[in-house]
Amino acid sequence: MKLSGAEIVIRQLEAHGVTTVFGYPGGAVLTLYDELYKASDRIHHVLTAHEQGAAHAADGYARVTGKTGVVIATSGPGATNLVTGIANAYLDSVPMVAITGNVAVPMLGRDSFQEVNIAGITNSIVKHNYVVRDIEELEETLREAFYIASSGRCGPVLVDIPKNIQSEKCEYAGKSPIPATNTPCVFDIAEIADIIARSERPLIYAGGGVIASGAQDKLLELSEKLAAPVGLSLMGLGALSSDYPLNLGLKGMHGGYASNMAAAECDLLIAAGTRFSDRATGDVGEYEKSKTIIHIDIDNAEISKNVSSNIEICGDVKDVLTQLIPKVQAKSHEKWTTRITELVKEQKKQEQGYAVPEAFSPKNIIEAVCNNFDEDTVVATDVGQHQMWTAQYYKLRKPRTLLTSGGLGAMGYGLGAAIGGCFARNKGRTVLITGDGSFGMNLNELATAVTNKLPIVIIILNNQTLGLPYQWQSMFYEQRYSQSIMNRKTDFAALAQAFGARGHRIENLKSLKEVLENLSDGIPTVIDCPIGGDELVLPMIPPGGSIKDMVVGG
């Protein structure tokens, strides 16, 4: 059967179970959009306000569903607008296929209208990319693209399809997707069981790999069996319920006192599905001191890249833990358990110092928001102070419920991601916690949320500053607030209404609760919450510092 390139794309999307795509049309993808029009009963295309929003939406959709997110953009500016979204998916290992149009093959390399070499531009932020110069290669290229995006350590793959390739025809084989390979990891289980048996103060450090591999139950099982507390990376949040007593929560620069102290005091660190980001370790020399490190990760290049480990296990976390757990002895270590209880108690005491009861403070606002929604509600964040407060105080109970830009730290991620997350939940209630700075970056996507009747609740922690730069300038630059005080006059409630959304400005917890209890369906609601400009994210381990440098404050 002969099909056009555009028809082959649609067939391949369907073959890979794609039902929702995000994108923005343009000259070089009109042939593809013509086929999308014809396939609109099978594939729902979500038109965003900007390609960056579409890329973040595909990312949010992928994080919630675990499926590969798909974003489509035209050549030139359409393609370059995807770059931040692709980089974000790359750094947080999110499976994504980005399809771009390009000028016709004979026009490539001539600086034609709306031509960029997007494959060259994205080389260092994709797992792999393709320029399809021959229609005969299109089917196989798309199969490989989906396979690469979702296999091993997940990530983005870009497929650039010149305009003539979309309309040319060739024989379509109709092959099914490349099956995932699951070779069990081979490692010295007895040696590791022995190291674990000898340890007196074990700590598990879990990252996004646990969620990506669906190993959350195994993580809980290991922690219970070893009576080992667990610290989480930002990407690992949700891997364990925050109700679980041994879950110490976020570890790292703005992690809790207990998890960071435990990391400094443990004699064995079992790191699972994490890459030891500098934000999680601080001073690596101090971090590695006086402990044995077992590092489990699916990406061999991450092992001993940032932190040198004593035991290296390259494999899927779920597979490794499944093999390991039956072979380790159950442990109890009263002194360590007592110490952890002390640390948690100390952390609770510190946290009380960060917020006066009933004050309209970040902690109280986030807790009020959290208490209003069930455990399946997806919460997205942007990047900055509000993101760290959310990581600290929003009680996540299930994996794949937090959408946050971890590795790239991209302000402007949140609204697009929330839109993707909302579609992944069949347009169910979705929360975005953002700041006035981040929201200002991509608030154009409010139009998308309104058009699609998405019941996204947008909480703006509005401190009139760029909070994290402000905090750093306050702590490390002798209060020289260079360009971090915005003092904008934006009326976010009126702005929301102008977009066709609901908008409120709220100044106390009681009114916040009232608004949250009376949300409308089928429409986004923006809640502008003015907070003090001098609120700090605490505790904090300064960049490159160690536990000794922790600023607790309060």
Next chain:
Amino acid sequence: MEKFTVELLVENKYGVLNRITALYAKRGYNIDSLYVHATEDASLSRMLITSTGDDYIRIQMVKQISKLYDVRQVILMTEVKIKI
């Protein structure tokens, strides 16, 4: 810091050399010498890349290059092997 050479077997197509040299550039490692030739199998090329670095750099480069989809095989050459 010592010289080290990696021998690669890669897909013989455009853009592959770019992906590999970009990995060196990303970490700021200069390439001291580069040798590329087609092999008896027309779909594959062989590369020899010499650079300078310590154990950490050598291992990282081999691991990072191994992740590229156009790369079929990576061998970290030893001094002795190069002399042969």
